[in-house]
Amino acid sequence: MKQPHIDAKATCLGALMLGEASGYEIRKRFESTFSHMLDIGYGSIYPALAALERAGLVDVVEVRQSGRPDKKVYSITEAGRKSFIETLLTCPARHKVRSEFGMVLFFADLLPRERIDAVLDQRMVELTELADITETWLASDESRAAPAGIRFAAEYGLELINANRRFIRNKRSELTEQLAAEAGTTEKRNIA
Amino acid sequence: MKQPHIDAKATCLGALMLGEASGYEIRKRFESTFSHMLDIGYGSIYPALAALERAGLVDVVEVRQSGRPDKKVYSITEAGRKSFIETLLTCPARHKVRSEFGMVLFFADLLPRERIDAVLDQRMVELTELADITETWLASDESRAAPAGIRFAAEYGLELINANRRFIRNKRSELTEQLAAEAGTTEKRNIA
C-alpha cells in the first residue's frame, strides 16, 4: 500500500467526522469550517461519497423532504473513522499554495493600476468574509465545546487572515506609489 | 476563448520573464522566488516548455556543456510576453490552499502527541528555510534593482511566514496542554 493522501474521499470523511451530512451540506462545511485548508466541489463530493459507501466507510439514509428535494444523509462508520485516522497519521503533512493572486502582484509592474487595485480589493473582500465567519464561530458556544485542535486551527486561520489584511492595508499605497515612480523613469519591462 | 488560468505553461512563462533558463533552472526558481505562490515539478515543466515552443511563445538554444549534461536554454519571445500579460490581466486572481498540515491539526484530538509534535516541528523547519531564502534575497542587490511588485510579493510572503512561525511558537504549548487535559476527561472521540 502506498502513502494515502488527503484526497476527495478522505476530505469527505473529515467533514463527516463533524457529524452526518448530505453531499450538499458537506460542501457548506468547506465554505466555512475548512475554508482555509481545503476546498472541493460537488463534482468531487458525490463520486467520493458513492465510493466511500461501496467501501463501507460511510452509511447512507435517504431522507424524504417536503417542499425541497429528497436528500441522502451520510454518516461515517467505525471502519471509516479508522481509515480517516490512519490517513491523518501517515499522510505527508504538506501545505500547498496555488496563488494566482500572488503572481499578479509579483508582476504588478507589467499591469495597469486598475488591475492591481481590483485584485487587491477583491482579496480584501474575501479575507473579510473569512474573518467574519471565523470570528463568529470562535465566539459561539459550539466553539467552546469543540476539541482543542479545532479551536487551534480556527485561531491559526484567523491569525493568518489578519496578517494578510494588515499587510495589504499597510503596504498597498507604498506599492502603487513605487509602481507609479518606476513607470515614469524606466519603461523597459512594459515596452521590451 | 475561455478564461485563461495560470497553468503549467503560464507558470513557465512567468519564470522566463525573469530571464532565460533551462527546465532545470525554472524548477529552481519555484523553490526560491515563487515558492510561496506556486510549485510545479519536472513532469509539468518539460511538456509545458515543448508546447510553448511549438506555439512560438519561447525560443530555445541548445547549449553544450563540458563536465555536465547539455541543456536547452529557453527564452520568452515577444508573443510569449504578450500572452503572459494577457493571462495576468484576465485570470481570476484566486488564492487556493490545500493544507494537509491544517487538517492534521484540526483533528489533533484523534492523534497521538508524537504525530502532532512531528508535524509542527517539520512545518517550523520548512518555514524557517523559506524565511531564510526570502530574507537573503530581500537584503541582496538584486532585490534593490527589482520592480516594486517583486519586492512587495517577497515582503508579503515573509510577513506571512513570520505570522505562521509566531503563531506556532506562541500557541503550540497551549494546544498540547489542552489536548492532554481533554484526553483525561473525555475519551469519546478516540474510542467512539
Next chain:
DNA sequence: GAAATCATGTAACTAGTTACATGATTAT
C-alpha cells in the same frame, strides 16, 4: 418575476503527479 437556495448526479475534459529511464560530476 428574478434570483437564490436546496439537492443530486454524470460525462467529458483538463491537468498535474509519480515513477521510470539514464548518466556524468562533484562534494562529503
Next chain:
DNA sequence: ATAATCATGTAACTAGTTACATGATTTC
C-alpha cells in the same frame, strides 16, 4: 563510498474541474 547536483524527458496514472441536466421552493 555515498549522496547530491546537474539535466531531460516520457508514459501511465490519478484526480479534480466544468458543464450539463433537472426542478421545486423560497426570498426579494
